[in-house]
Amino acid sequence: MLEFSQAAVRFGHRTVWSDVNVSVMPGEFVAILGPNGVGKSTLIKVALGLVPLSAGTATVLGAEPGQAGRDLGYLPQRRSFDQGLRVRGIDVVRLGADGDRWGTPLPFARRWSAQSRAQQERIEEVIEMVGAGQYAERPIGEVSGGEQQRLLIAQALVRRPKLLLLDEPLDSLDLPNQAAVAALISTISRDEGVAVAMVAHDVNPIMSYLDRVIYIGQGGAVSGTVEQVINSETLSRLYDTSIEVLRASDGRLVVVGDPEAPSHHSDRHSGRPLP
Amino acid sequence: MIAVVAATVHNGLGWNLADDMRQLFELHFMVNAFRAGTIVAVVAGAMGWFTVLRRQSFAGHALAVVSFPGAAGAVWLGVSATAGTFVASISAALVIALVPRSASGGGEDSAVIGTVQALALASGVLFVSLYGGFLNSLNGLLFGTFLGITDDQVTTLIIVGAAVLLVLAAIGRPLFFATIDADVAQASGVPVRLLSVVFLVLLGCAAAEVSQITGSLLVFALLVLPAASAQRLTSRPGSSFVLTIVLALAITWVALAAAYFSVYPIGFFVTTIGLGVFVVVTVAQSAKVRIQRRGRSGFTSQGMAA
Numbered sequence: 001m002l003e004f005s006q007a008a009v010r011f012g013h014r015t016v017w018s019d020v021n022v023s024v025m026p027g028e029f030v031a032i033l034g035p036n037g038v039g040k041s042t043l044i045k046v047a048l049g050l051v052p053l054s055a056g057t058a059t060v061l062g063a064e065p066g067q068a069g070r071d072l073g074y075l076p077q078r079r080s081f082d083q084g085l086r087v088r089g090i091d092v093v094r095l096g097a098d099g100d101r102w103g104t105p106l107p108f109a110r111r112w113s114a115q116s117r118a119q120q121e122r123i124e125e126v127i128e129m130v131g132a133g134q135y136a137e138r139p140i141g142e143v144s145g146g147e148q149q150r151l152l153i154a155q156a157l158v159r160r161p162k163l164l165l166l167d168e169p170l171d172s173l174d175l176p177n178q179a180a181v182a183a184l185i186s187t188i189s190r191d192e193g194v195a196v197a198m199v200a201h202d203v204n205p206i207m208s209y210l211d212r213v214i215y216i217g218q219g220g221a222v223s224g225t226v227e228q229v230i231n232s233e234t235l236s237r238l239y240d241t242s243i244e245v246l247r248a249s250d251g252r253l254v255v256v257g258d259p260e261a262p263s264h265h266s267d268r269h270s271g272r273p274l275p
Numbered sequence: 276m277i278a279v280v281a282a283t284v285h286n287g288l289g290w291n292l293a294d295d296m297r298q299l300f301e302l303h304f305m306v307n308a309f310r311a312g313t314i315v316a317v318v319a320g321a322m323g324w325f326t327v328l329r330r331q332s333f334a335g336h337a338l339a340v341v342s343f344p345g346a347a348g349a350v351w352l353g354v355s356a357t358a359g360t361f362v363a364s365i366s367a368a369l370v371i372a373l374v375p376r377s378a379s380g381g382g383e384d385s386a387v388i389g390t391v392q393a394l395a396l397a398s399g400v401l402f403v404s405l406y407g408g409f410l411n412s413l414n415g416l417l418f419g420t421f422l423g424i425t426d427d428q429v430t431t432l433i434i435v436g437a438a439v440l441l442v443l444a445a446i447g448r449p450l451f452f453a454t455i456d457a458d459v460a461q462a463s464g465v466p467v468r469l470l471s472v473v474f475l476v477l478l479g480c481a482a483a484e485v486s487q488i489t490g491s492l493l494v495f496a497l498l499v500l501p502a503a504s505a506q507r508l509t510s511r512p513g514s515s516f517v518l519t520i521v522l523a524l525a526i527t528w529v530a531l532a533a534a535y536f537s538v539y540p541i542g543f544f545v546t547t548i549g550l551g552v553f554v555v556v557t558v559a560q561s562a563k564v565r566i567q568r569r570g571r572s573g574f575t576s577q578g579m580a581a
Contacts, residue, residue: 081455102449103448
């Protein structure tokens with residue numbers, strides 16, 4: 001599905017990360033974790049072909065990044081729609097199906113085009129799947145953050161992707177919504193057989209659903225089950241500093257001494273602007 | 276000329292609607308005004324719908340203001356004023372499009388747009404004074420006129436208008452995608468940057484067209500008010516698009532008739548009628564929301580009591 005080997009990204013003189021080996025298998029639900037600024041979103045952008053690798057190779061669905069097209073679903077980091085945006089949720093979901101096609105939608109296309117009817121059925125199906133039936137007809141600016149996030153997940157699912165890349169989908173949701181959306185993503189991954197790679201900064205809401213986690217540090221990445229990766233030895237080795245992982249009584253993991261974002265922003269001190 | 280004056284003296288709004296309509300279309304210049312107004316309204320509606328959705332009203336206004344120095348400069352140089360407006364507006368569109376966007380990505384840099392607009396007004400005034408003599412169309416350039424629209428002008432309007440609408444139809448869906456959701460559109464292979472440049476050039480053409488009727492300074496009224504009203508009335512994209520064009524046509528036609536039967540300028544009528552529609556729609560919308568909210572809270576308290 002997704003395969004990085006010896007991959008590195010540099011912006012000018014700044015190395016975001018290097019020596020990263022990552023793989024996501026079909027149907028897997030994988031979280032990409034790491035402290036702020038370590039380049040988790042960059043990893044997603046490389047997979048989408050929006051950022052080039054400076055070393056190593058990346059393969060997405062057996063092709064070069066950016067070539068996967070319809071088999072790849074993407075949910076960028078939290079965007080909220082402007083309150084005044086007078087476009088229905090269902091229209092935003094529909095853009096996931098045909099938004100990249102040139103031309104203009106014709107009125108009453110559903111009456112005579114079987115393809116258009118099939119598309120409409122799929123749109124209604126994904127809206128039902130994410131439980132957005134109640135509010136899909138309302139302007140998207142007027143529904144809550146959690147509801148918008150469900151509609152956006154529906155948008156990413158319309159084309160039946162084989163791989164779903166989610167960038168911080170739980171960010172800025174309240175706790176009940178975090179739990180609900182995490183459960184929804186896990187259900188979709190299982191029922192639709194979609195591989196999910198999800199960037200997160202907190203593993204706890206999704207921990208029970210995950211097949212594997214990938215922890216990114218500057219010098220590389222480690223992947224494995226939650227127990228294999230999120231422990232004091234592995235993380236201390238990855239970040240080359242003393243890190244302690246504690247388990248709270250309710251099972252939640254707390255990483256103490258969470259490393260700051262990579263500290264050698266050499267550019268910042270030499271007076272040159274960052275790229 | 277004498278015939279025109281005579282007709283203007285004799286005309287007057289009466290209670291006989293058929294007679295009023297006959298009067299309205301009796302004179303060739305008025306027929307041309309309606310032809311031009313109709314083309315302009317359709318183009319303004321279609322482009323305005325996207326402009327409001329993309330929050331580029333300010334850019335639309337600036338591009339319209341640029342048509343003033345375009346026309347004034349053309350008159351000074353002794354070439355076609357219509358050609359001057361199009362050249363100026365399209366060049367300004369390219370300038371605004373090619374200056375890098377602000378980091379937030381939310382539309383073009385308003386400082387750049389403001390600068391373009393100020394420079395446009397300044398050079399317009401310069402061209403007028405360079406021309407020396409009394410430029411009696413100055414009022415028309417700034418605040419609109421429906422008198423003296425020639426057959427050639429109508430032909431130009433229809434060719435440019437048709438070209439704008441054809442390009443818009445070809446890029447409609449991806450442009451909508453890029454407008455609503457630029458990141459995902461980009462990731463799905465939509466050329467977001469290119470589309471925004473193309474859209475600004477189309478907006479330049481549309482602003483130049485509209486300014487032929489409303490004048491440079493009042494393009495805003497026909498470009499933005501119908502779309503803003505329609506999008507408040509319905510959130511279905513297809514319906515609000517059609518409604519925008521219907522509103523733009525209605526506003527233009529009523530304004531033309533009003534300007535014909537009165538002594539006041541067309542720009543004033545387009546703006547006030549457009550604003551009237553917008554105010555009514557906004558008030559009705561907020562009243563509806565309040566009633567819905569009251570209904571919902573009433574329902575909840577009943578549910579609690581049960």
